Amino acid sequence: MPADISRDSFDARKGYASVVLQQGRLLTDADWNEQAAIMQQALRLLSRDLFGAHAVPPHAPADSFRIDAVACSMGRIHGRLLAGRYWVDGIPFEALAPSAFALHDPGTPAMLVMFQASQQEIAPWQDPALLDPALQEGSGHLRTRWQWQLSLLPCDTRIDTHALAATPDRGRMRARLQPGHDAPGGIPAAAGYLGVDNTLYRVQILRGGDGHVAPTFAWARTNGSQQQALREWIAQSDGRLHVELDAPHALDGARVGEWVRFVHASVDTSALALLQVVSSDGQRMLLQPAEGTSAGDYPLDGPARLQRWHHPGSAAHGGGVAITPDRWFALEHGIEVAFDAGTPLPADDYWLIPARAGASLPEWVDDTPQPAHGPQRVQAPLALLQRDDADAAGLSCIDLRWQVRLERTPAAATHQD
Numbered sequence: 001m002p003a004d005i006s007r008d009s010f011d012a013r014k015g016y017a018s019v020v021l022q023q024g025r026l027l028t029d030a031d032w033n034e035q036a037a038i039m040q041q042a043l044r045l046l047s048r049d050l051f052g053a054h055a056v057p058p059h060a061p062a063d064s065f066r067i068d069a070v071a072c073s074m075g076r077i078h079g080r081l082l083a084g085r086y087w088v089d090g091i092p093f094e095a096l097a098p099s100a101f102a103l104h105d106p107g108t109p110a111m112l113v114m115f116q117a118s119q120q121e122i123a124p125w126q127d128p129a130l131l132d133p134a135l136q137e138g139s140g141h142l143r144t145r146w147q148w149q150l151s152l153l154p155c156d157t158r159i160d161t162h163a164l165a166a167t168p169d170r171g172r173m174r175a176r177l178q179p180g181h182d183a184p185g186g187i188p189a190a191a192g193y194l195g196v197d198n199t200l201y202r203v204q205i206l207r208g209g210d211g212h213v214a215p216t217f218a219w220a221r222t223n224g225s226q227q228q229a230l231r232e233w234i235a236q237s238d239g240r241l242h243v244e245l246d247a248p249h250a251l252d253g254a255r256v257g258e259w260v261r262f263v264h265a266s267v268d269t270s271a272l273a274l275l276q277v278v279s280s281d282g283q284r285m286l287l288q289p290a291e292g293t294s295a296g297d298y299p300l301d302g303p304a305r306l307q308r309w310h311h312p313g314s315a316a317h318g319g320g321v322a323i324t325p326d327r328w329f330a331l332e333h334g335i336e337v338a339f340d341a342g343t344p345l346p347a348d349d350y351w352l353i354p355a356r357a358g359a360s361l362p363e364w365v366d367d368t369p370q371p372a373h374g375p376q377r378v379q380a381p382l383a384l385l386q387r388d389d390a391d392a393a394g395l396s397c398i399d400l401r402w403q404v405r406l407e408r409t410p411a412a413a414t415h416q417d
Contacts, residue, residue, distance in 0.1 A: 001123040001263060001307070003142045004225035005029050007200055007354040007363070008373060010037035044090035051087045053166040054115075054380035055402040060085040062403065065095060067113050067383040070397045076102045077152060077385065077395070079113070086401070088115060089166035089378040093148055101150050108154040112161070112400075113383040117148035118348075119376040125229065125303060126265045150382075161381045161400055168377050171345040172369035173203065175353050175361060178334040193355045195333035201353040203337055205372075206274070206320035208347040215345040216320025218259065218274070219311045219331050223352065226308040227263065233304060235295035240278065241287040243306065254280055254308050259319045260287065265303035270348055272297060274309065274319025290319045335361070340369050350374055 009030040019035040021027065051057060056064045064084020071078050083095045093115075124131035124140035131140040177193065202224040209215035220226070232244040254260065259274040273290035280286070285306075289295060290313075310332075313319040321329065325341030335355065339345060349372035354362055364370070381400045388394030 001121055001126070001142070001227060001305075002202060002224040002350075003121055005033065005200065005223060006198075008033065008352050009363075010034045010041075012041055046090075047087060047092075048090035051090070051404050052402060054086065054088045055404045057085055057087055057092070058404050058406045065093075065115070065382060065401060066399060067397055070383075070385060070395050072105060072387075072395055075105050077105050077111075078102050079397075081150065081382075086115070086380075088117065088380045091117070091146060091378060093117065093146065103150065103152045106152055106154045110155050110157045110159075110384065110386045112153040112155050112159070112381045113385060114151045114153050114379055115148060115382050116151055116379045117146045117377065119144055119374065120147050125305065152385075153381075155384075157384075157386060159384075161384070164379070164381055166378055166380060168346070168379055169344050170371040171205070171343040171349060172340040172371055173351050174338045174340070174367050174369045175203075175351070175364040176328075176336055176367050177361065178330065178336050192359045193333055193335065193357060193361065195355060196357055198354075198356050201331060201335065201355060202350055203331075203353065204350040205345050205347055207318055208349075209323070209345050214317070214322045214324075215339075216313075216317045216322055217311075217329075217339075218309045218313060218320050219337075220307075220309045224307060224309065227305045230304050230306065233298075233300050235298075235300060239289065239295050241275065241289070241295050241298065243285050243287060245283050245285070245306070247283070254285070256280065257312075259309045259311065259313045260285075261307040261309065262298050263305045263307050264299055274313060275306075276313075276315060276319065288315075290315045290317075292318070346372075346377075348375060 006028055007030050010033070016034075016038055018038060019031050021031065056062065061082075061084040063082045065086040066082045066084075067079055068082055069078075069080045079101055081095060081099050081101060083097050085092060085094050087093070122130070122143045122145060124142075127143070130143060199221045200223045201219055201221060203217060203219045204224070205215060206218050207213065207216040229246040230243050231246045232242075234242045236242055254277050256277050256279060258277050260277065261274050262272060273293045275287040275289055278286040278288050289297070309319075311321055313321055323329075323339050323345065325339055328336045328338045330336050333355070335353065337351075337353075351370065352373050353364060356362065383400055384398040386396045386398070388396065
């Protein structure tokens with residue numbers, strides 16, 4: 001779940017070494033979060049310099065994250081990932097035990113087994129151990145963790161695996177205040193954001209572009225953190241969903257026609273389409289799934305919540321807004337965004353726009369395009385699989401892992417004449 005933060009002030013390009021607090025000054029969440037980000041960045045750079053783009057660290061089992069027992073059958077590539085530790089782009093990952101995998105066979109002569117990871121935000125309701133029982137619900141803070149998986153990437157046998165970026169490419173977006181925005185009656189408006197409240201806008205890719213369908217996006221105030229637990233969740237015979245929130249007016253009066261996202265504690269629901277509010281009395285809501293989905297797509301058991309969005313989405317696009325590259329889209333109060341053409345737009349990538357009443361957008365100047373602020377992603381090739389020309393089901397597996405070795409020199413040897 002997105003964090004209820006005021007802004008994300010960390011910018012690696014500025015090279016700040018620490019945050020220095022001063023007496024009598026207001027402490028903000030951004031100060032604490034930036035200090036943590038500075039330390040994480042420093043440790044990540046150090047680890048990357050020592051271990052390279054990816055490697056088995058010293059003293060870890062030599063077979064850490066090795067791909068083993070690969071076979072092809074029934075349109076799937078089967079294999080096993082061995083336990084151990086592996087560093088990717090300065091971040092440590094650990095597999096506590098060997099695990100089997102079965103991935104869709106792309107049918108190409110060669111393919112890479114890719115390790116891919118993305119950073120997630122975990123709220124106390126998703127992990128009850130984060131909340132002290134003595135505190136009220138909603139008082140805990142979020143944690144971040146890396147979630148990783150294996151995937152297959154079709155490739156040529158002559159591919160240069162050293163050229164694969166440890167950090168996948170991201171889309172780029174621009175944000176600005178609408179030029180020539182005037183108040184009613186033709187009176188020139190005061191320069192700056194026209195909203196009366198300070199907020200943090202979250203612009204997020206809902207459906208990534210794959211060349212066949214247009215990518216879509218959504219936006220929300222308060223970083224998309226407006227959400228509420230569900231007390232009851234029932235699928236109706238007409239395909240709609242009836243829900244009852246845990247508290248009245250918890251979603252700040254979500255209006256008819258707006259969109260909400262279903263979030264489950266233990267199920268990856270990010271691929272599900274949004275739900276449109278058909279009716280609401282503040283606590284009971286009737287929701288309509290977008291086109292191409294049904295009530296049966298949503299798990300009705302276990303802890304779940306609704307997350308509120310504020311964009312005017314379309315049921316034909318899964319509840320999102322279809323993206324036309326290099327076209328400006330109006331959010332509200334004079335804010336506009338545009339996505340650069342020719343850049344990838346992976347699903348769940350997001351940008352943050354802090355807006356302050358009567359001021360310009362402090363972190364978006366000169367219409368400069370910015371890469372997605374998150375989630376952070378890393379990747380590394382673990383193995384190259386090649387088909388046997390004589391046996392369609394046969395596969396050869398070439399290990400692509402690296403291993404860092406440290407040479408220990410006896411102390412006496414360093415003082416010899």
